[in-house]
Amino acid sequence: MTCSDVQRALPEILEGAPDSAFATEFETHVKSCADCSDLVSDVRLITSDARQLAASEEPSPRVWLRIAAELRAEGLISDPAIRPEFAGTSAAPRPILVPDSPRRRWSAWWLAPVAAGLVAAGSYVVSHKPAPQVARQQAPATSGTSSAPATTPVAETPAVAAASVPAPAPQRMARKSASPTDVVGSAVRPAVEPAPSAEDQQFLSVVSTRAPSMRAAYENQLQAVNADIRETQAYVNRNPGDMDARQHLMDAYQQKALLYQMALDRIQ
Amino acid sequence: MASLQQARFDYTMVETLAATLVLATCLSSAVVAETKKEYRYTVGPNANISVDTQYGAISVKPGSDNEVVVSATLKSDDVEVDQQQNGNRIGIASHLLRGTDQPTGQVDYELLVPPDATINLRSSSGPLSVEHLRGDLTLEGADAVVNVRNVENGHVHVWTMRGPVTLTDVRNGHIEINSISGDVHLKSVTGTLVQATSSRGKIFYDGDFGSAGDYKFTTHSGDIEALVPADVSAGFRAHSLLGRVQHDFPLQPKHSRFSEEVGRSFVGTSGQAASEVVLRSFSGKIRLKQR
Numbered sequence: 001m002t003c004s005d006v007q008r009a010l011p012e013i014l015e016g017a018p019d020s021a022f023a024t025e026f027e028t029h030v031k032s033c034a035d036c037s038d039l040v041s042d043v044r045l046i047t048s049d050a051r052q053l054a055a056s057e058e059p060s061p062r063v064w065l066r067i068a069a070e071l072r073a074e075g076l077i078s079d080p081a082i083r084p085e086f087a088g089t090s091a092a093p094r095p096i097l098v099p100d101s102p103r104r105r106w107s108a109w110w111l112a113p114v115a116a117g118l119v120a121a122g123s124y125v126v127s128h129k130p131a132p133q134v135a136r137q138q139a140p141a142t143s144g145t146s147s148a149p150a151t152t153p154v155a156e157t158p159a160v161a162a163a164s165v166p167a168p169a170p171q172r173m174a175r176k177s178a179s180p181t182d183v184v185g186s187a188v189r190p191a192v193e194p195a196p197s198a199e200d201q202q203f204l205s206v207v208s209t210r211a212p213s214m215r216a217a218y219e220n221q222l223q224a225v226n227a228d229i230r231e232t233q234a235y236v237n238r239n240p241g242d243m244d245a246r247q248h249l250m251d252a253y254q255q256k257a258l259l260y261q262m263a264l265d266r267i268q
Numbered sequence: 269m270a271s272l273q274q275a276r277f278d279y280t281m282v283e284t285l286a287a288t289l290v291l292a293t294c295l296s297s298a299v300v301a302e303t304k305k306e307y308r309y310t311v312g313p314n315a316n317i318s319v320d321t322q323y324g325a326i327s328v329k330p331g332s333d334n335e336v337v338v339s340a341t342l343k344s345d346d347v348e349v350d351q352q353q354n355g356n357r358i359g360i361a362s363h364l365l366r367g368t369d370q371p372t373g374q375v376d377y378e379l380l381v382p383p384d385a386t387i388n389l390r391s392s393s394g395p396l397s398v399e400h401l402r403g404d405l406t407l408e409g410a411d412a413v414v415n416v417r418n419v420e421n422g423h424v425h426v427w428t429m430r431g432p433v434t435l436t437d438v439r440n441g442h443i444e445i446n447s448i449s450g451d452v453h454l455k456s457v458t459g460t461l462v463q464a465t466s467s468r469g470k471i472f473y474d475g476d477f478g479s480a481g482d483y484k485f486t487t488h489s490g491d492i493e494a495l496v497p498a499d500v501s502a503g504f505r506a507h508s509l510l511g512r513v514q515h516d517f518p519l520q521p522k523h524s525r526f527s528e529e530v531g532r533s534f535v536g537t538s539g540q541a542a543s544e545v546v547l548r549s550f551s552g553k554i555r556l557k558q559r
Contacts (some may be wrong), residue, residue: 211322213369214392217411221429221448228467228488232550235509245509248550251486255448255467262410262429266322266392 001029006036014047042202116257200226207263218263225256301345307338307360309353314403317381318388321362323374326389328398331380338379344372386422394431432469440478451490466490470552474559477502479542491553494545498558501539506547506554508532515556 006029013026030036196204200222208215232249239245317336319326324343331337336358340349346368350361362375370393381387386404389396394412398405404422407414410429420439427446434453435443441459445452449468458478464471467488474495477483483502485492491511496502503522506513512531519536528535534556547554 211392214410217430224449224468228550232488235550242509244507244548245550248488248509248548251465252467252488255446255465255488258427258446259429259448262408262427265390265408266410 001025003029003033003036006030006033007039010040010043014043194226194230196222196226203260203263211266214266218259221259222256225252225259228252229256301343303342303345305340305342305349307340307349307351309336309338309358310334311336311358311382311385312356313382314356314384314386315382316357316386316388317360317379318358318390319360319377319379320390321375321377322364322391323370323393324362324391325376325394326379326391326396327377328379328381328387328389328401330383330400333382333384336379336381336385338377341376343374343376344368346372347375349375433464476500477543477545481543483543483545485545485547487549487552489551490549491555492547492549493555493557494547495557495559496538499539501542502545503537503541503543504545504547504556505535506533506556508549508552508554510551511549511553513554517556517558 006026009022009026013023030040204215204219204222207218229249229252232245232252236242236245236249311334313333315336319338338351338358338360340360342349346365348363348365350359350363352359360377362373364373374393381401383401384403385401387398387401388406389398390408391412392410394409395415396407396409396412397415397417398407398419399415399417401419402421404424405416405419406423406425407416408427409431412428412431414426414428414431414433415436416424416426416434416438417436419435419437419441421441423442423444424435424438425444426433426435428450429448430450431447432451432453433445433447434455435445435457436455438454438457438459441457441462443457443459443462443464445464445466447466447469450466451469452464452466452471453474454462454464454472455474457473457475459481461482461484463482463484465486468490469487470490471485471487471492472495473483473485473493476497477500479501485494492506496517504515504517504519506515507529509532513533514531515534517536517538519534519538522535522537522541547556
């Protein structure tokens with residue numbers, strides 16, 4: 001079995017290969033090939049993570065169709081011929097990874113679902129309202145001073161909002177000794193840069209391999225979009241009823257997805 | 269003493285000659301390594317042309333109605349040009365040989381295309397420039413400086429990471445620009461949809477917002493500035509969550525479901541409000557100025 005055979009068979013194997021001899025041959029090759037081993041572990045990780053997503057966080061079918069269309073247009077996947085074991089069944093064959101060409105490497109295709117996942121995560125964060133906090137914020141309105149609807153942006157200063165919504169422990173500690181202005185500043189821009197996520201590390205690792213000269217630029221931009229997401233998330237946490245802030249959060253996630261997409265386009 | 273001086277003189281001469289020789293060798297090898305290639309394709313109306321290069325400039329200008337001329341300048345032998353024509357679709361791509369990086373992997377392209385052609389360009393380093401066309405344009409470049417001039421009636425989609433984007437005299441277009449930290453400059457740009465997003469870059473608009481168009485400019489921390497004539501016909505809505513918002517325009521009040529917050533937002537119309545303009549920022553400043 002060759003690396004190309006592994007790539008071609010991977011979707012079926014992950015779904016449970018119908019032919020056990022074929023699966024054994026597959027596993028034997030994967031054990032002896034570092035590249036294929038990396039690919040299979042990447043795909044298994046993504047698959048298992050994806051299954052944990054609730055249905056409400058799933059992007060619309062249009063998103064998947066678009067990704068599939070783009071991957072097809074890029075020549076990364078193609079519609080397979082029907083294999084004998086599927087003949088006569090209703091099981092539609094899944095698109096298969098196109099075998100590698102000498103100048104195209106394959107192990108970066110996981111960036112596409114990650115980019116889609118980022119958009120999905122953004123959508124989820126934007127649409128998911130923390131009910132108790134909203135209820136607490138709406139309470140004064142129902143007492144007779146305002147008739148503003150629940151979705152109206154709240155004209156609340158960040159400092160007031162910060163006082164009304166529980167913050168993560170580090171922020172609470174910072175507030176004890178800070179002025180209101182400082183509180184806003186510290187909440188908006190955390191002093192400590194969080195460690196990059198596993199996806200981000202993998203993203204940068206792939207960029208380092210394929211386009212070493214671009215690594216610093218992508219890392220810098222990734223830090224920037226992550227900082228924007230954190231900053232906006234902190235604001236949304238303090239102002240959960242502010243729909244404009246939620247839209248900015250969605251925009252920030254989309255910018256991160258754009259970065260992944262550009263890298264995917266670039267490092268093929 | 270004189271012989272010692274003569275010896276020193278001779279040594280300096282030899283040194284200079286050697287250095288000159290090395291320099292000349294380097295220069296000549298660089299010149300030899302750079303090659304130019306030209307490709308010509310016959311096409312019909314609405315041809316679709318794609319150019320993809322890791323490093324290098326791509327410039328597109330109008331040529332004859334039924335021919336595409338591609339001039340490629342390869343900076344070294346470590347890069348090749350792959351080209352393919354399938355009917356009305358032409359694909360050009362730089363192909364880096366193993367271990368090649370900038371600048372040896374650079375290929376600069378100059379294209380002459382039918383004015384109605386659809387163009388797709390991609391280069392990490394750029395610059396990318398397109399002028400005097402009326403087909404759809406898609407331009408993508410991480411660090412690429414993007415310039416689009418005198419384009420009309422087409423979709424213009426631009427993606428950059430850090431590269432600044434400038435559109436000048438783009439009429440009746442459907443325009444979407446997205447950059448992470450590049451500035452976006454729009455001068456005399458109108459269309460049914462003009463949308464620009466930059467997380468950290470600035471967005472600057474100088475024009476009249478046309479008529480019957482939707483204009484949406486969004487930043488995270490970048491400033492947004494719009495410079496418009498006194499007789500502009502548009503409805504405006506501007507809001508920055510943490511930044512200042514200001515205008516020096518006699519806007520008419522407008523009924524809106526969005527509440528106005530002094531210094532952070534404004535809503536109003538000018539003239540017949542033929543176009544709708546939405547300016548949004550998380551922490552950047554927003555200014556609407558009269559020209």
